[in-house]
Amino acid sequence: MNSKKILTGLLAGILTLSFTACAPKKESNLAGIVKIDGSSTVYPITQAVAEEFNKENPDVSITVGISGTGGGFKKFVVGETDINDASRKVKQEELDKAKTNGIDMMELEVAYDGIAVVVNPENNWVDDITTDELKLIWDKDSKVVYWSDVRPEWPKEKIKLYGPGTDSGTFDYFTAEINGEEKRIRTDYTASEDDNVLVQGVEGDKFAMGFFGHSYYEENKDKLKALKINGIEATTENIKNGNYKPLSRPLFIYVNTKALERPELKTFVKFYLEKAKDLVEEVGYVPLDDAKYQEQLNKIK
Known part of the structure; x- marks a missing residue:
C-alpha cells in the first residue's frame, strides 16, 4: 500500500x-x-x-x-x-x-480516474460485465437478488452490494452513467464515503460486488478482482484515452x-x-x- x-x-x-x-x-x-x-x-x-x-x-x-x-x-x-x-x-x-x-x-x-467495478477474488464466474447488466443489478427498480438473476449460469447466491454514499461524486457519476439518472439506485446496499470500508466489504464476502475510484482498486488489487466493462479493462491507458467507457472521468x-x-x-x-x-x-x-x-x-x- x-x-x-x-x-x-x-x-x-x-x-x-x-x-x-x-x-x-x-x-x-x-x-x-x-x-x-x-x-x-x-x-x-x-x-x-x-x-x-x-x-x-x-x-x-x-x-x-x-x-x-x-x-x-x-x-x-x-x-x-x-x-x-x-x-x-x-x-x-x-x-x-x-x-x-x-x-x-x-x-x-x-x-x-476510472471507476472500478470489483468482486471478491474467489469469484470465478464473472470477469466481464456489460453496462446493461450493471444497470440490472444497481437500478432503483432492480429485482436482482441472486447472481443467477443476471445470468442463469451464475450461482444462485445473494449479491452483497457495496458503494459510495450519496454525497460522493463517484456515486453521482456512476448512477448517471449506468442507471441514466444521478442518485437513481437501489437502497439495499452498504454505503460509505470511505472507500476503504467498501474495499473491506468486498474483500470479506465471496459473493460481493462494489464500485469506487480505480486508484483504490490499484492499491488493493491483491484483495479484489476488477471486472472488465463491455470487454474493456480499466488500465491506465484505457482510462486516459477514454476507451474505458462509460466509467472514466x-x-x-x-x-x-x-x-x-x-x-x-x-x-x-x-x-x-x-x-x-x-x-x-x-x-x-x-x-x-x-x-x-x-x-x-x-x-x-
Whole structure:
C-alpha cells in the first residue's frame, strides 16, 4: 500500500488531517491556513501535495477533509473552505448557492480516474460485465437478488452490494452513467464515503460486488478482482484515452477565486499544478498531459 494513503482508512465524514506537525523546517515567508474538503477520490492527490508543500512551507497549516464531493461543496459554497476536491463537475444548484453567498469559483482539472467495478477474488464466474447488466443489478427498480438473476449460469447466491454514499461524486457519476439518472439506485446496499470500508466489504464476502475510484482498486488489487466493462479493462491507458467507457472521468479541484488573493493559497494552488503530474501517478491516478497542466496554471496567473 502506498505509504501516503495509510491514514485514509482512519478517516470518515468530515475528519481532517493537518500536515504541518511533522514537516521539516525550511526557510519560508509564507504563513496562514488553507482549508480543503470534498471528494475521497481526489483526497489522496491533495494529501500528497499538502505533505510536499509543507516541507517547503511549514508555517502554512493545511487541513484536508473527505466529506464527499457534494458534502464538500456544501461547505465551499458558503465560504467555509478555500478548495473543494471534486470527482465530478459542479452542479448548477451549487453554482447558484455560491453566487447567492458571493462565492466565485475557479475549476481546475488535476487528473483522470476510472471507476472500478470489483468482486471478491474467489469469484470465478464473472470477469466481464456489460453496462446493461450493471444497470440490472444497481437500478432503483432492480429485482436482482441472486447472481443467477443476471445470468442463469451464475450461482444462485445473494449479491452483497457495496458503494459510495450519496454525497460522493463517484456515486453521482456512476448512477448517471449506468442507471441514466444521478442518485437513481437501489437502497439495499452498504454505503460509505470511505472507500476503504467498501474495499473491506468486498474483500470479506465471496459473493460481493462494489464500485469506487480505480486508484483504490490499484492499491488493493491483491484483495479484489476488477471486472472488465463491455470487454474493456480499466488500465491506465484505457482510462486516459477514454476507451474505458462509460466509467472514466476527469478529477477537479474548485478554488475560491477571492481567496486566491491570499499568498499562501495562490502559492499552494500553483504548487499543486506544478507537482501534480508526478504526485498523481505516485498515488495511483492518471496524470494530464503537460500542456493541460500548463493550461490550468495559466488560469491562476
